[in-house]
Amino acid sequence: MKKNLLFALGLCLSMGSFADNHTVCSPDGKLMLTVNNEGGHPSYTVSYDGVEVFRPSALGLTADYGDFTQGMKLVKVTEKRIQVSYDMTRTKRAHVSYGANQLTLDMVNAKGFPLQMTFNVANNDVAYRYTLLRPKSETPRCAVIRSEASGFNLPDDARTFLTPQIQPMTGWERTKPSYEEEYRPDARLTDKSAFGVGYTFPCLYRIPNGKADTWLLISETGTEDYPGCRLSEYEPGKGYHVAYPQPGENNGVGSEYAAVPLPGSTPWRTITVGHSLQPIVETTVSYDVVEPRYEAKAEYKPGRYTWSWILWMDESCNYDDQVRFIDVTSKMGYEYILVDALWDTQIGYDRIEQLSRYAQSKGVGLMLWYNSNGAANDAPQGPRNVMNNPISRKRDMAWMQRIGVKAIKVDFFGGDKQQTLQLYRDILSDANDYGLQVIFHGCTLPRGWERMYPNFVASEAALASENVYFTDYHAKREAFELTMYPFTRNAVAAFDWGGVLMNRYMSKDNKSRHQRFTGDIFEMATAITNQTSVNCVALTPDALATLPAFEIEWLRQLPTAWSDLRFLGGYPGKYFAVARQTTAGKWYAAAINADPKPLTLTLDLPMFAGKVVKVYADGPKKKGSSWLTPGMKQQKVGRNGRLMVTVQPNGGVIVNE
Ligand code: CA
Numbered sequence: 085m086k087k088n089l090l091f092a093l094g095l096c097l098s099m100g101s102f103a104d105n106h107t108v109c110s111p112d113g114k115l116m117l118t119v120n121n122e123g124g125h126p127s128y129t130v131s132y133d134g135v136e137v138f139r140p141s142a143l144g145l146t147a148d149y150g151d152f153t154q155g156m157k158l159v160k161v162t163e164k165r166i167q168v169s170y171d172m173t174r175t176k177r178a179h180v181s182y183g184a185n186q187l188t189l190d191m192v193n194a195k196g197f198p199l200q201m202t203f204n205v206a207n208n209d210v211a212y213r214y215t216l217l218r219p220k221s222e223t224p225r226c227a228v229i230r231s232e233a234s235g236f237n238l239p240d241d242a243r244t245f246l247t248p249q250i251q252p253m254t255g256w257e258r259t260k261p262s263y264e265e266e267y268r269p270d271a272r273l274t275d276k277s278a279f280g281v282g283y284t285f286p287c288l289y290r291i292p293n294g295k296a297d298t299w300l301l302i303s304e305t306g307t308e309d310y311p312g313c314r315l316s317e318y319e320p321g322k323g324y325h326v327a328y329p330q331p332g333e334n335n336g337v338g339s340e341y342a343a344v345p346l347p348g349s350t351p352w353r354t355i356t357v358g359h360s361l362q363p364i365v366e367t368t369v370s371y372d373v374v375e376p377r378y379e380a381k382a383e384y385k386p387g388r389y390t391w392s393w394i395l396w397m398d399e400s401c402n403y404d405d406q407v408r409f410i411d412v413t414s415k416m417g418y419e420y421i422l423v424d425a426l427w428d429t430q431i432g433y434d435r436i437e438q439l440s441r442y443a444q445s446k447g448v449g450l451m452l453w454y455n456s457n458g459a460a461n462d463a464p465q466g467p468r469n470v471m472n473n474p475i476s477r478k479r480d481m482a483w484m485q486r487i488g489v490k491a492i493k494v495d496f497f498g499g500d501k502q503q504t505l506q507l508y509r510d511i512l513s514d515a516n517d518y519g520l521q522v523i524f525h526g527c528t529l530p531r532g533w534e535r536m537y538p539n540f541v542a543s544e545a546a547l548a549s550e551n552v553y554f555t556d557y558h559a560k561r562e563a564f565e566l567t568m569y570p571f572t573r574n575a576v577a578a579f580d581w582g583g584v585l586m587n588r589y590m591s592k593d594n595k596s597r598h599q600r601f602t603g604d605i606f607e608m609a610t611a612i613t614n615q616t617s618v619n620c621v622a623l624t625p626d627a628l629a630t631l632p633a634f635e636i637e638w639l640r641q642l643p644t645a646w647s648d649l650r651f652l653g654g655y656p657g658k659y660f661a662v663a664r665q666t667t668a669g670k671w672y673a674a675a676i677n678a679d680p681k682p683l684t685l686t687l688d689l690p691m692f693a694g695k696v697v698k699v700y701a702d703g704p705k706k707k708g709s710s711w712l713t714p715g716m717k718q719q720k721v722g723r724n725g726r727l728m729v730t731v732q733p734n735g736g737v738i739v740n741e
């Protein structure tokens with residue numbers, strides 16, 4: 085492979101071609117992508133501020149009617165400046181200005197069939213995709229893509245922060261894969277993944293480089309009618325490549341390949357790069373390159389919900405317990421209550437109508453749980469066989485609209501095949517017709533969906549709070565998980581962690597089973613560090629009586645609708661600090677610590693400069709106590725906007741006016 089001269093000189097013109105190379109740079113000139121088609125094998129390299137990010141990495145795909153990885157000929161190069169701004173709700177930023185330089189390469193393969201490659205390079209984000217055009221011969225008019233070469237070939241010394249894919253039809257009731265595996269920090273590229281079947285997006289990397297490491301996040305977005313992809317195992321010399329679902333997903337039914345009409349495009353593969361983690365935490369690339377797919381048919385309100393199941397489990401899905409939760413929800417001024425699985429048999433459709441009337445009389449809206457399937461796995465909970473069929477789905481949705489239900493949570497999907505991704509879209513689109521917001525659990529990573537589908541709230545697609553309930557092991561790992569996700573899972577999509585957990589013990593009586601290891605302020609801070617527009621507060625009617633008044637007061641006003649954010653510091657799996665601004669203009673800063681040592685941070689908070697703020701913090705454990713000591717004090721922030729705080733291990737800090 086010929087050395088890229090521009091790269092060697094450390095120069096970056098906004099666009100340029102040299103010999104076989106076609107280079108496109110970000111508007112600020114730091115991020116540079118070069119495509120090379122030497123020998124008819126298309127490949128690309130990426131560098132950031134002179135640091136090599138990808139060595140030559142393969143491009144192209146193989147379809148049923150032709151190979152587009154070799155024998156490729158470049159016929160046209162188009163360069164364009166993109167500058168768009170857009171508004172969105174329900175994600176990290178309300179107003180986004182997206183500027184990128186776009187390079188489009190029109191190529192033909194050995195048989196003369198056309199393929200277009202489009203690369204958008206913004207200051208910290210690359211997004212690229214392929215478009216199979218309709219051939220001049222007019223046929224074929226449809227295609228099956230069997231594989232993508234799309235490679236990511238990192239420098240040998242890169243460190244990985246990855247979560248593995250798992251074999252299909254494994255785990256509880258054969259419900260996996262469901263993006264519920266553990267992230268492993270700071271591993272080597274050559275380390276094998278836990279299950280030998282690659283990794284799920286997003287994938288985080290650190291390229292060591294003296295004082296200023298380069299950070300890199302790989303993901304994909306805009307998936308609507310295409311399989312959900314993942315990264316393969318690492319192969320020295322080649323790196324990773326985009327891989328399709330495993331044939332055994334969805335109980336072996338349906339193709340793992342991608343069927344596309346011609347013309348038809350793949351989703352965008354995204355690469356976010358910077359010298360710190362800031363661009364990764366703040367990126368909006370998942371939304372920048374997609375468009376809303378339909379208009380919102382109702383006003384979808386952000387808010388807070390309570391959820392009996394997370395601590396009181398299956399037996400709590402009965403009428404009387406739900407009334408108790410509605411009462412506490414109403415007392416807190418929260419908007420929603422999630423009635424989880426088994427309501428169809430343990431409460432019944434008729435009494436749900438009665439429950440919905442009662443909830444509405446208290447100013448609370450119901451969210452109802454549904455099984456997504458069907459035939460994809462053995463998850464037994466009802467309602468089953470409703471959401472997988474448009475006839476029964478629309479019947480139930482019309483009923484929900486009539487009785488005032490506000491949202492659905494749909495659980496236990498069958499994997500990442502194209503037919504399953506279509507099911508997500510179809511549920512979202514139908515739900516919008518009946519004014520319902522949607523949360524997914526036991527599911528895939530959302531790929532640009534908050535912007536594409538205006539009634540989509542968030543997905544689980546993580547080892548979420550239920551695991552803190554299930555095992556002492558995960559309860560002890562909670563701080564690790566919640567300082568990992570801001571840089572990975574939650575960086576690319578809204579995240580239903582499923583509960584600011586205020587019980588001290590993971591049990592209904594709040595005395596038995598294992599304890600929660602995090603502090604109260606840590607839990608409250610996760611409402612700021614995690615981003616979702618409809619957030620769960622796992623408050624139980626009994627536990628409310630045990631909480632200090634200042635905590636209840638804070639929980640009552642807990643915000644969920646954000647307009648902006650600022651990364652304040654952190655390291656994946658160790659700590660995270662962020663400031664977010666609400667759509668009403670109020671700022672909140674929060675920090676959480678997973679390290680075994682207390683952490684002293686100087687937070688840069690210009691929004692609070694010279695102001696008196698409330699600082700909520702978990703103090704050290706008192707002698708003989710198993711819990712950190714939560715407290716709140718008023719403090720004046722200096723004119724320079726700097727505030728020094730100490731975050732205890734498993735503890736949190738919140739700063740707001
Ligand atoms: Ca789950």
